[in-house]
Amino acid sequence: MSAPPRHIPAGTSLHGVRWLRSSRSTGMNNCVETARPGSGPWQGLVAVRDSKNVTGPALLFTPDAWKEFLAGLS
Template identity: 45%
Template structure:
């Protein structure tokens, strides 16, 4: 999977701390990685599943 055009971002509230980064600029794909291991593994989700996860996490 080519993620060379991924535009990674992390939560503005994270400041300079390590956290997850999300790239949602690719059609049909949301990628998630650990900000302290940029060359490490990446999890990928389809946008609807990612949206469901985020909505669920926000409620709990």
């Protein structure tokens, strides 16, 4: 089994996903957005992108890695 990809060169490659902006984002568009791709090679992963650059790259995390990251912030 190959390792899952770690990034997507352009966030726009994730067609049809619903991007969610952090509830802590200000109106200045200075936060991150996440998505949960439901199909394709990224299914089951958490995609994260910069809300200021929605056509830029997206990083990919396993759900467990993302939960651990969020837990480390609090």
